[in-house]
Amino acid sequence: MSKKNPDEIHAHLTLQRDGFVxxxxxxxxxxxxxxxxxxxxxxxxxxxxxxxxLERAEGSLTMNxxxxxxxxxxxxxxxxxxxxxxxxxxLFSHLPVRANLExxxxxxxxxxxxxxxxxxxxxxxxxxxxxxxxxAELSGGERQRVAIGRALLTSPRILLMDEPLSALxxxxxxxxxxxxxxxxxxxxxPVLYVSHALEEVARLADHLVLLEHGRVIASGALHETLAxxxxxxxxxxxxxxVIEAEVAQQDENYHLTRVDFAGGHLWVSRLNxxxxxxxxxxxxxxxxxxxxxxxxxxxxxxxxxxxxxEIRDEGPDKVIVRMRVGESHTLLSRITRRSRDHLGLIAxxxxxxxxxxxxxxx
Amino acid sequence: MxxxxxxxxxxxxxxxxxxxxxxxxxxxIATPLAWWLANSRRWYKGAVAAVVALPLVIPPTVLxxxxxxxxxxxxxxxxxxxxxxxxxxxxxxxxxxxxxxLFSMPFAVQPIQNAFEAIGRRPLEVAATLxxxxxxxxxxxxxxxxxxxxxTAGILAFAHTVGEFxxxxxxxxxxxGETRVLSVAIYSHVEAMEYASAHVxxxxxxxxxxxxxxxxxLTGGKLAKVVR
Numbered sequence: 153m154s155k156k157n158p159d160e161i162h163a164h165l166t167l168q169r170d171g172f173v174x175x176x177x178x179x180x181x182x183x184x185x186x187x188x189x190x191x192x193x194x195x196x197x198x199x200x201x202x203x204x205x206l207e208r209a210e211g212s213l214t215m216n217x218x219x220x221x222x223x224x225x226x227x228x229x230x231x232x233x234x235x236x237x238x239x240x241x242x243l244f245s246h247l248p249v250r251a252n253l254e255x256x257x258x259x260x261x262x263x264x265x266x267x268x269x270x271x272x273x274x275x276x277x278x279x280x281x282x283x284x285x286x287x288a289e290l291s292g293g294e295r296q297r298v299a300i301g302r303a304l305l306t307s308p309r310i311l312l313m314d315e316p317l318s319a320l321x322x323x324x325x326x327x328x329x330x331x332x333x334x335x336x337x338x339x340x341x342p343v344l345y346v347s348h349a350l351e352e353v354a355r356l357a358d359h360l361v362l363l364e365h366g367r368v369i370a371s372g373a374l375h376e377t378l379a380x381x382x383x384x385x386x387x388x389x390x391x392x393x394v395i396e397a398e399v400a401q402q403d404e405n406y407h408l409t410r411v412d413f414a415g416g417h418l419w420v421s422r423l424n425x426x427x428x429x430x431x432x433x434x435x436x437x438x439x440x441x442x443x444x445x446x447x448x449x450x451x452x453x454x455x456x457x458x459x460x461x462e463i464r465d466e467g468p469d470k471v472i473v474r475m476r477v478g479e480s481h482t483l484l485s486r487i488t489r490r491s492r493d494h495l496g497l498i499a500x501x502x503x504x505x506x507x508x509x510x511x512x513x514x
Numbered sequence: 515m516x517x518x519x520x521x522x523x524x525x526x527x528x529x530x531x532x533x534x535x536x537x538x539x540x541x542x543i544a545t546p547l548a549w550w551l552a553n554s555r556r557w558y559k560g561a562v563a564a565v566v567a568l569p570l571v572i573p574p575t576v577l578x579x580x581x582x583x584x585x586x587x588x589x590x591x592x593x594x595x596x597x598x599x600x601x602x603x604x605x606x607x608x609x610x611x612x613x614x615x616l617f618s619m620p621f622a623v624q625p626i627q628n629a630f631e632a633i634g635r636r637p638l639e640v641a642a643t644l645x646x647x648x649x650x651x652x653x654x655x656x657x658x659x660x661x662x663x664x665x666t667a668g669i670l671a672f673a674h675t676v677g678e679f680x681x682x683x684x685x686x687x688x689x690x691g692e693t694r695v696l697s698v699a700i701y702s703h704v705e706a707m708e709y710a711s712a713h714v715x716x717x718x719x720x721x722x723x724x725x726x727x728x729x730x731x732l733t734g735g736k737l738a739k740v741v742r
Contacts, residue, residue, distance in 0.1 A: 229639075
C-alpha cells in the first residue's frame with residue numbers, strides 16, 4: 153500500500169458470513185464521488201456497511217488520515233463522522249419531517265455544524281415538505297430526499313450512499329438525479345456510492361471501485377476504468393466512455409450546441425447552458441462506428457480523429473475497440489469481427505470514429 | 515345499596531395499590547428481558563421464553579404453592595430474607611407483589627417483545643449513523659416506536675393483577691389491609707353468605723374489566739394506525 157495520503161480512503165476489510173467472503177482491499181481518493189460498482193451479490197453493500205461500521209469486519213480502514221479501525225481499535229458507528237443513505241429512505245415514522253432532518257444535527261457539537269438546515273432545504277427542494285407531520289405520506293422520491301438531507305445535516309466528512317435510487321420508480325429517479333448531481337458539484341463532500349447501474353455510475357462518479365465475488369478487481373479514475381477492456385464493464389451492453397467537456401458554441405439555426413474537450417468537439421442537441429459550463433458526455437460503444445477514411449456524405453455530425461489502442465474479441469461475432477482521442481480521452485466502439493478484418497484494424501492505426509449519439513449529463 | 519363497607523373499600527384500595535406497584539415493577543423488568551428475547555441469538559433463548567410464558571399455563575395455585583415453599587422458613591428465599599433481617603415474605607404485601615410480578619410476567623413481556631421485534635434493525639442503524647449512541651438510540655427511537663407495546667403491556671399487567679386469586683390466596687391469605695384484595699374479599703363474602711356485598715364487588719369487577727378491555731382495543735387500534 154502506498155504512503156497514507158490524508159485525502160484518501162485506505163481499506164483492507166474482510167468479513168466472512170454464511171458462505172460469503174468479503175475480502176476488499178482498495179485505496180480511493182476521498183474527494184468527489186467514488187462508486188462501488190458490481191453485480192448483485194458482489195458484496196458492494198456489505199463493503200459499504202463495513203466501512204460505516206454497521207458490520208464488524210476484520211482489518212483496517214483509514215479515512216482522510218483518520219483511523220476508523222485497525223488491529224487494536226474499532227470506532228463504533230455513531231463515532232464515525234459519516235452520513236449514510238440507505239436503499240429505502242428509512243425515515244423515523246414517529247417523528248415529523250423536520251425532526252427527522254434535525255435528528256443528527258442536534259447530536260453533533262454546534263461548532264461542527266457546517267451544513268445548516270436552510271441550505272439543505274434549498275439544495276434538496278424540501279421547502280414544501282419540511283412542515284409535514286407524517287413522513288409516510290411523502291412520495292418515495294420525497295422521502296429519499298429527506299433522508300439525504302438528514303444525513304447531510306450531520307456535516308459528515310464522507311457521505312455513504314447505498315443504491316439510494318434503486319427502490320424508486322423511474323420518474324422518482326429522474327426527480328432525484330439532478331439533486332445528486334448538484335450535490336456533487338456544489339458540495340465539497342466525498343461520496344461513496346454503491347450502485348449496480350452503469351448509467352448512474354457514469355453520470356455521477358469520478359472514481360470507480362469494481363467488485364466481483366467479494367473482491368475488488370479494479371480501482372481507478374472513472375473514465376480510465378470504464379475504458380479498460382480487461383474489465384467486465386467494457387463488455388456490458390451499455391458499455392461506453394465518458395468524456396468531460398464544456399459548452400463552447402450555440403448554433404441557434406440548427407438548434408445544436410458544440411461542446412469542446414482536449415482533442416476534439418461534439419455537436420449535441422441544443423443545451424441551455426452558458427459558455428464554459430462543464431458537462432459530462434457518455435458515448436456508448438454501440439453508438440460508435442469506425443472508418444479508415446474521413447467519410448463522405450455521412451449524416452453523422454460527430455467524427456473524431458482517433459488512434460486505436462486495443463482490440464478485444466467479444467463473443468463469436470463482435471469485437472470491442474478502445475481508441476484514444478486527443479491526449480487524455482478515450483472512446484469505445486463495438487463493431488463486428490468481420491468489419492475489423494475487412495478494414496484491417498489493428499492497434500496503432502489512425503481512424504475516424506463516428507459518434508451516432510451522445511448522452512449528456514450536466 | 516351500592517355503598518361499600520369500610521373493609522371492602524380497603525380491599526379496593528389494596529387491589530389498586532398492588533396492581534399499580536406490580537405494573538410499574540413489571541415494566542421495569544420486562545423491558546430489558548423483552549429486549550434480550552427480541553435480539554439474542556443464544557441457544558437457551560427458547561428456554562428463557564418458555565419459563566417467562568409458564569404462568570400462562572400452570573394453575574395459579576401451583577405457582578403460589580411453590581412460591582410459598584420458596585419464601586417460607588425452609589425455602590431458599592425465606593432463609594435469605596431472614597438472614598438479611600427482612601423477615602418473611604408470605605402473608606405480606608411485599609410477598610404478594612413478588613407473586614403478582616411473576617404471575618403477570620408473560621402479559622408484560624410478550625407485547626413489548628413483539629413491539630421490539632416489529633421495529634427491526636433498520637431504525638437503529640439509521641440512528642447510529644446519525645450519531646446516536648446505544649442509550650440514545652433506545653430512548654429516542656426504540657421507546658417511542660414501541661409505545662403501543664408498552665401501553666398494551668401495562669394495561670394487561672394491571673388488569674391481570676387485579677383479577678388474580680389463586681396466587682394471592684396461597685401466598686397472602688386473607689389479612690385485611692395487608693393481603694385481602696378484591697378477589698379474596700368477594701370469596702370471603704360468599705363464604706359468609708353475604709351475597710349483596712359480593713354482588714357489589716363482583717359487579718364492579720366486571721364493569722372494570724370491560725372498561726379496561728374497551729380502552730385497550732380503542733387505543734390499540736388508534737396507536738397501530740399512527741405508527742403505520
